[in-house]
Amino acid sequence: MYAIAIHGGAGTIARASLTPEQEAEYRQGLEAALDAGYEVLQKGGAALDAVEAAVRSLEDCPLFNAGRGAVFTHDGHHELDAAVMTGHNRLAGAIAGAREVQNPITLARLVMEKTDHVLLGYPGADDLAREHGLPLQPVEYFFTQKRYDQLQDALKSGKSQLDHAPDPHRKKGTVGAVALDSQGHLAAATSTGGMTAKKYSRIGDSPLIGAGTWADERCAISCTGDGEYFIRAVAAYDVACLVEYKGLSLEEAARVVVQEKLVAAKGEGGLIAVDAEGNLTLPFNSEGMYRASRREGEEPVVAIYKE
Numbered sequence: 001m002y003a004i005a006i007h008g009g010a011g012t013i014a015r016a017s018l019t020p021e022q023e024a025e026y027r028q029g030l031e032a033a034l035d036a037g038y039e040v041l042q043k044g045g046a047a048l049d050a051v052e053a054a055v056r057s058l059e060d061c062p063l064f065n066a067g068r069g070a071v072f073t074h075d076g077h078h079e080l081d082a083a084v085m086t087g088h089n090r091l092a093g094a095i096a097g098a099r100e101v102q103n104p105i106t107l108a109r110l111v112m113e114k115t116d117h118v119l120l121g122y123p124g125a126d127d128l129a130r131e132h133g134l135p136l137q138p139v140e141y142f143f144t145q146k147r148y149d150q151l152q153d154a155l156k157s158g159k160s161q162l163d164h165a166p167d168p169h170r171k172k173g174t175v176g177a178v179a180l181d182s183q184g185h186l187a188a189a190t191s192t193g194g195m196t197a198k199k200y201s202r203i204g205d206s207p208l209i210g211a212g213t214w215a216d217e218r219c220a221i222s223c224t225g226d227g228e229y230f231i232r233a234v235a236a237y238d239v240a241c242l243v244e245y246k247g248l249s250l251e252e253a254a255r256v257v258v259q260e261k262l263v264a265a266k267g268e269g270g271l272i273a274v275d276a277e278g279n280l281t282l283p284f285n286s287e288g289m290y291r292a293s294r295r296e297g298e299e300p301v302v303a304i305y306k307e
């Protein structure tokens with residue numbers, strides 16, 4: 001059995017606020033990323049390669065808040081966070097605040113595979129990318145007019161914002177993928193530009209192992225939402241703990257974290273998760289979450305709103 005799920009961010013995504021054309025674009029972006037990951041698994045490839053391929057596709061798509069299309073910081077640049085983890089060997093790599101690397105998820109993987117470290121910050125993360133010849137991009141590459149407009153709105157309101165706040169311009173988000181491969185191995189990956197107008201080198205949950213990203217031999221999880229709440233909840237790891245220590249099913253564990261614990265703490269968002277049997281769950285407590293999934297031999301499922 002193999003299976004994959006991806007997300008493109010959670011938040012206030014009301015049906016009425018997307019035109020049919022915009023909705024079609026998002027669906028295409030999600031489908032392309034899902035296909036990229038599924039194809040790896042179909043060919044017998046590793047879960048790690050599948051989640052990297054899916055996330056790279058989302059990073060390259062300007063609709064989502066990761067890589068190209070990442071949100072602007074308060075100072076008008078981009079600070080990219082990403083993490084990857086493989087379950088069977090509990091290896092992890094992450095970067096926070098990178099400014100130049102085209103595909104942050106590939107740099108996170110490089111940290112995991114080519115260094116003795118887990119998490120690298122700015123400016124060292126970009127230095128590592130440069131040393132290993134990963135493609136770097138000038139600031140213009142990451143520019144999108146909509147993100148720039150979001151920054152101007154945020155500066156007026158005076159605070160950093162969750163990417164999918166009620167404003168129609170803020171409906172794109174953090175990306176992630178989780179996969180089970182035919183060897184029974186699990187992997188999780190998450191990549192984001194973080195919050196619009198973030199200051200002081202703010203780092204969210206996405207690159208923090210256990211908070212926004214986690215994989216072990218039972219399950220793999222990637223989160224999206226209001227990062228500070230996910231950090232305090234150690235959300236991704238909490239799902240894995242409920243599975244391991246309480247014996248909950250993956251679906252029930254994820255429901256407890258997203259619909260009970262995070263709701264009680266007022267943390268908006270969701271997550272995607274897969275277990276070693278190929279069970280998938282994609283819960284969210286926000287109005288919507290860009291998401292897609294596919295299990296071996298089944299049709300792909302792509303969704304945005306609450307069903």
Ligand code: ASP
Pocket residue numbers: 009010065162163164173174192193194195203204205206212223224225226227228
């Ligand atoms: N969790 C991300 C962060 O706080 C944001 C998001 O998922 O949209 O950086």
